Amino acid sequence: MSDCTSPKAKILIVDDDQTKVMAIEAVLEGLNQTIITVASGGEALRRLLSEDVAVILLDVNMPEMDGFETAELIRQRRRSEHTPIIFLTAHADDAFEDRGYALGAVDYLLMPATPNMLRAKVGVFVDLFHKGEQVKRQAEQRIQLAQEQAARIEAERASVAKSQFLTNISHELRTPMTAIIGMTDLSLVEPISPKVREYLHAVHSNAHLLLELLNEILDLSKLESGTLTLESAPLQLGKILGELQHTFSHRAEQKGLKFEVITAPELPEHLVGDSLRLRQVIFNFLTNALKVTDQGRVALEVGVESVCNREAWVSFSVSDTGIGISHLDQERIVSPFTQVDASTKRRRDGAGLGLAISADLIRAMGGRRTVRSELGKGSQFSFVIPLLIDKGKLDAIPTTTELAETRLADVLSPASAKLPLTVLLAEDTPTNQVLVRHALNKRGHQVVIAGDGKTAVELTQNRQFDLILMDLQMPDMDGFEATAMIRRLPGRQPPIIALTAHTMVGDRDRCLSAGMQDYLSKPIDLRKLISTVEAVAYDALEASPRHSL
């Protein structure tokens, strides 16, 4: 039985007797299939060159080419070698029948046949044809499904390989970047000529641009592979906004622009979220706004859309009076590596990744974004995200930007160090050894170097250190193994801070659960290095003073 989706089967009647043909047609009409009639074997063979039929009703007695001859030629063709043939004959003759079967007939019909018998015999082959077609369709669907599945597996495999490649490359790039940025930082606090200072500033800012690009590519790959995890921690929104105001009002001033940060008075004070990622999105919108605006104003507005139970939907909106974006380009620019046009590109740096990352981050934070823009008038990039309201107490933790804003020369001056420390540095890369030792020496701290994990363990057995800086990737014995061995040693345990060029999700947790107290990622920011080393070491000394040994 055919269903509504399957095409009609074709029945080919080959007979030179028009009256007989019409009688057969009338009976078979009830099957509701397509009937093709031809009057000779030659004509039948021609039709079969281009048509696939469910069954052939073939008259035995025909002038020129009889039914047997026609059947023989039908069977010789590849297209019709298995098409069922029912012979139509007026004589019941065994020899006749044997010849027909030998030529590949599937049945004989003694004419005139009763309508029921004719319909039943032909109906069997029509059903068979439909079933065959169904099986063929199912097989095609299965093949398509298998191909799609294989393509999906291949795409997933490629995505994992890409992520892995980017993680490895980032590790390889971060190590030399540590040396370039750190050594430049150190050189800039030395007495040098104005010309050399200018060159070093150029090295410094370009190294930071490279690092920014590297971080953007890494973020995108983490977002694409779904390995980016968002932090849920107390978020000092006022502080973040203050820092942004500080950074961007300076930039706006340089371009002669007005810059404003407007916050709604009802903004809850204590919120929970991922401050780093939230800041990254606003920072990106503000950077773009300032880049494309030559006169007028750039503003950041923060408001509360709604508050429900412990959740506040906080809205952020960055507006500018810059070049604006056409309607067509507004969605296009959210794709990675996309910028509006060559002329805009020429006056701007960046890889065209910022908006793609921001859009993904907003989505990952559970928020929504909108863009409103008019060519030549300006744009407004807005988003709203849900943030939990934290009723607990917040500690005033200095943020990275605050630390960065402290002049490096001040940080590196020994006058501000509370107490000289003895630090063990377990690190196999010579430039990093020099960099960390120089920076800590400048603060008046003593640094002992171990080139691998095993030496670090041996040194800790024989000496008291106030703190250990432990590189995680070292030959023979890595930082995790060395930490585990140190933690099994008797006596006073120095705090351990991990140093790593990897930016893998969960690295921080792995370090803390391995018995380390903190974590610093490469390239090492010298301000952060010093503030973390001193904060962790002085805390430990306060809890367990040296003289108590």
Ligand code: ADP
């Ligand atoms: P990048 O800033 O690195 O080029 P983004 O993804 O942040 O990358 O921005 C992509 C493009 O979108 C920009 O190059 C610019 O053409 C356009 N764009 C972004 N923000 C604005 C804006 N506020 N006004 C006009 N064009 C913008």
